[in-house]
Amino acid sequence: xxxxxxxxxxxxxxxxxxxxxxxxxxxxxxxxxxxxxxxxxxxxxxxxxxxxxxxxxxxxxxxxxxxxxxxxxxxxxxxxxxxxxxxxxxxxxxxxxxxxxxxxxxxxxxxxxxxxxxxxxxxxxxxxxxxxxxxxxxxxxxxxxxxxxxxxxxxxxxxxxxxxxxxxxxxxxxxxxxxxxxxxxxxxxxxxxxxxxxxxxxxxxxxxxxxxxxxxxxxxxxxxxxxxxxxxxxxxxxxxxxxxxxxxxxxxxxxxxxxxxxxxxxxxxxxxxxxxxxxxxxxxxxxxxxxxxxxxxxxxxxxxxxxxxxxxxxxxxxxxxxxxxxxxxxxxxxxxxxxxxxxxxxxxxxxxxxxx
Ligand SMILES: Cc1cc2nc3c(=O)[nH]c(=O)nc-3n(C[C@H](O)[C@H](O)[C@H](O)COP(=O)(O)O)c2cc1C
Numbered sequence: 290x291x292x293x294x295x296x297x298x299x300x301x302x303x304x305x306x307x308x309x310x311x312x313x314x315x316x317x318x319x320x321x322x323x324x325x326x327x328x329x330x331x332x333x334x335x336x337x338x339x340x341x342x343x344x345x346x347x348x349x350x351x352x353x354x355x356x357x358x359x360x361x362x363x364x365x366x367x368x369x370x371x372x373x374x375x376x377x378x379x380x381x382x383x384x385x386x387x388x389x390x391x392x393x394x395x396x397x398x399x400x401x402x403x404x405x406x407x408x409x410x411x412x413x414x415x416x417x418x419x420x421x422x423x424x425x426x427x428x429x430x431x432x433x434x435x436x437x438x439x440x441x442x443x444x445x446x447x448x449x450x451x452x453x454x455x456x457x458x459x460x461x462x463x464x465x466x467x468x469x470x471x472x473x474x475x476x477x478x479x480x481x482x483x484x485x486x487x488x489x490x491x492x493x494x495x496x497x498x499x500x501x502x503x504x505x506x507x508x509x510x511x512x513x514x515x516x517x518x519x520x521x522x523x524x525x526x527x528x529x530x531x532x533x534x535x536x537x538x539x540x541x542x543x544x545x546x547x548x549x550x551x552x553x554x555x556x557x558x559x560x561x562x563x564x565x566x567x568x569x570x571x572x573x574x575x576x577x578x579x580x581x582x583x584x585x586x587x588x589x590x591x592x593x594x595x596x597x598x599x600x601x602x603x604x605x606x607x608x609x610x611x612x613x614x615x616x617x618x619x620x621x622x623x624x625x626x627x628x629x630x631x632x633x634x635x636x637x638x639x640x641x642x643x644x645x
Contacts, residue, residue, distance in 0.1 A: 295521065296630060298637040299433060303422035307411030308379040314372045314422040316429050318637065319359070321367030323432050330354045330372065330428040337424045337622040339611075342465035344481045345619055346611045349378045350418075354425050365429075372425045376418070379411060380610065387412070390598040390606045394588030401599070417526040417616065420623045427626025430633035437501045437632055441625045442469045444581065446477050446615055447484070447491035467621040485614040488591025488607070493617020495582045497624045499632060502567065504557065504575035505643070506635045513571025514578075514635065521627040522582045527616045530583035534566025549576070573635075582624050584617035 294302040298318045305312030334352045339345055352374055359370030388409045391398040396415035400407040407413055431439070442461045444451055451470035461469050466481075468474035484491045507514030519531040532538075539547050542564070549569075550561040560576050567578035589608035598604045613619060639645065 295524065296634040298641060299430060299630070299634040301423075301426040301630065303419055303426070305376075305419065305422065306408050306413045307376070307416030307418040308408070308413070309376060311373050311375045312418060312422050313374060314426040316359070316370040316372070316426050319365050319367065319370055319429055320433060320637070321365055323365045324363055325356070325360050325365050325370070325429065325432060326363055327354050327356055329432060330356075330425050333424050333428045333431075333622055333626065334374070334421060337421060337619055339613075339619070343485070344465050344478075344614065346613045348380075348611045350421075351377065352421055370429060372422070372429075374421055374425065386606060386608065390604045391596050392588050392606055392608055393594050393596050394585070398597075411610070415526070417619075417623075420526060420619075420626075423525075423630070424622050424626045427629040430626070430629040433633035434629065434636050436503075437499050437629075439497065439499045439625050439628050439632075441467070441495060441497040441621045441628070443467050443493055443617060443621060444496045445494040446617065447480055447493075447586075449473065449476060449480060450494070466618055481614050481618075489614075490587035490590050490612070491615045491617075492586040493584045493615050493620065495584060495617055495620050495624050497580050497582070497628050499567075499578040499628050502573045502575070502578050502632060504573055505645075506632070506639045507568060507572040508638070509571045514568045514573060514631075515566075515571060517631050517635070518578075518580055518628070521631045522580065522624060525582070525620060525623050525627060527584045527587070527620070528582055529585050532566075532581045533568060534579055535564045536566075536581065539564055549574075578628075578632075580628075582620065584615075584620050587612050587614060587616050 300318050301314050301316045303314045334354055338352045339348045339350055355373045357371040357373055359366055359368045443466050451473040455470040457469055460471050461467050464474040466474050466477050515533045522528055522531045547564045549563055549565055551558045563576045567574055567576040589612040591607050593605040593607040596604050596606045
């Protein structure tokens, strides 16, 4: 069972635990001849890196990537690309309570139920430390589809949403929340600070858009592009919902209200709306691919929560250690990476079937 792998032709596998010596990814199926160096990957890891503001976990990880294989004289060889990131700032003693009792909402109980034995240090394999490996693999994927532009942002924190009328692309990287609405970013400072100081946490909605995806990528029915993207994003830690285009809101529309009306354009059709999020019949229409991802609030909180211990006895748990007060913020580069990984795979699948 290769449950640690994702993708069909452009396929990656991640490995490693939060407090082990290192984590990493093996990317297999990358086309040969693509210029690739660590400098192509590092900026994306820096975007996800912890400890960059008081609104993320204070774990200090440099997240320096090393390419161990698959690249010769600065170009991919078509063989497996092995990427490694060392863990340097583990504090396993912070997690002694997690060894004995289960954090409600985290994976402690379910991992024990499945495996009967787990590396509890920092959440082990269930830690979102793993997402650094995906971001590294995603950086390689971006190079396979250079014609695609992917951008992602936080749309809401703790139920407080941005105003899309105030959307400013340049603002996204200018505040610690990846927020395109400066007024919302200012509100979120107090909101996230409040949650952090109270020992609580908040959920978030992350939006992602990919432009430059040619009409025709994707596949019908059992391999719908919608399903591939949902699979990719639901596999991210703490994600509890994915919507493509209007998603659940489409169910409240009429047929004419939901129609992405078409007119002849200069280069293919011109669409007058994009309720479908750029995908119909599982296949890209050439419009921007749009999705939204719901991140639940961080489970590890200082406020005590009722639980049970490993022997089944009632207990309370308050999780010490360093945690993100809102995991959705650092989810932004992870969602982008999963979008890139799916689209690189789709590009190769489309070429394989159609020759284009
Ligand atoms: C970027 C990122 C950082 C995270 N950091 C934490 C954290 O500090 N503490 C925590 O309890 N959960 C954190 N999580 C979420 C857990 O990893 C996740 O809830 C856990 O593995 C259980 O899986 P599930 O929520 O998908 O069911 C984070 C998630 C992401 C995406």
